[in-house]
Amino acid sequence: MDAPTLNRYRGDFVAWTGGCGFIGEGGGGGAPISPHAHYAIQLAIGAPTGLRVQFGRRGEWQSCPAALVPSRATHSIDVNDCEWSAVLFIEPETPEGKALSARLQGRLELLDADFVAATTRRLATAWRIERNYDAVIAACLELVHNISGTTLRTPSDxxxxxxxxxxxxxxxxxxxxxxxxxxxxxxxxxxxxxxxxxxxxxxxxxxxxxxxxxxxxxxxxxxxxxxxxxxxxxxxxxxxxxxxxxxxxxxxxxxxxxxxxxxxxxxxxxxxx
Missing domain, CATH: 1.10.10.60 (Homeodomain-like)
Known part of the structure; x- marks a missing residue:
């Protein structure tokens, strides 16, 4: 999982049908995650700022509020300057995964802050204040739905x-x-x-x-x-x-x-x- 590597990291794991995610805080001063690839599509969010993403083993580091990483793409993220971060994984065989794969076409996509701001705030409230597992999942699903809903959903086999x-x-x-x-x-x-x-x-x-x-x-x-x-x-x-x-x-x-x-x-x- 892409996440902070220092002992200060404090986080949780949530899972739902077709996806899962990590949400946590800390990691200041640590090295970025080593370049790697996995089969899930990844949505990384750094709040309120500080997220950096590298696409490919030697790609340029890019700062952004949030990013979508396509399935099986080599990448790295750095959340050391984030107050907290969330990394969601969407399984490609789901309708949401199909829609995102069709949109990304193997490319990294940086997301605008305004596009994820409201749902990110709800996610932070559900995690930090309500401390409610179901509310965290609901916020994660809302993020996935909002992002994948911008493209026609193709049914999975x-x-x-x-x-x-x-x-x-x-x-x-x-x-x-x-x-x-x-x-x-x-x-x-x-x-x-x-x-x-x-x-x-x-x-x-x-x-x-x-x-x-x-x-x-x-x-x-x-x-x-x-x-x-x-x-x-x-x-x-x-x-x-x-x-x-x-x-x-x-x-x-x-x-x-x-x-x-x-x-x-x-x-x-x-x-x-």
Missing amino acids: PRVLAAVHYIGQRAGHTVSLSEVAQAANLSAGRFRHLFVEETGMPLRTYLLWRRLLQVWTLLMQGQTLSSAAHAAGFADSAHLSRTARSMFGLAPSALQMNGPLSARLRMPQHHLG
Whole structure:
């Protein structure tokens, strides 16, 4: 995940059908995230100012309020001068992802401050003041809807969506190509090609992505890095760290899940009101 790398980082992870995100504060003075690529489309926001984005391994650093990074594009972000930041990931096979992919055409897009200002304020209120997980997700979805709604939405293949739903229901379990293909009512060979056509990535890479998302969900709940790694199917925390570095540019240990949502989630139930 693109996020601050210093110990001062304090953040949370949220997930919804078709996407997820990190929201956090801190990181002043640290180095930018190493260049990396991942399959999700990325929306990065730096508030109130301070976000910098690099497109490509040697691209020019550009300052902006927010940016959209296309799927599988090598990039880096720097949030060290932001008071807080949010990084949202939109899965390309969703209708919103399809619309954004059609608009971006593999290019970086810098967003105007006025376009995201109102929803960004709502996101900050939901996270910092209300400390409400559902309100944070609602604000994230509003951002995604507003941005993707500027382009005609192209429906995703229902067979791929059925497979994605099946994978989501099997979190923490090993799934094979044949059983996922069966969930999509296709042969393994046909499904393999269709999945790449729809998502731009092999099923194996997608499954790895979903396992990483499970890790951060477990860290939000207070599990240790080691226990989260094992629960998500990684051999150990070192295996998890190597994988996360290759896909996000940094290890999960750099992202302390101790923001207001995490703290609230870990409170005894009778204290939640």
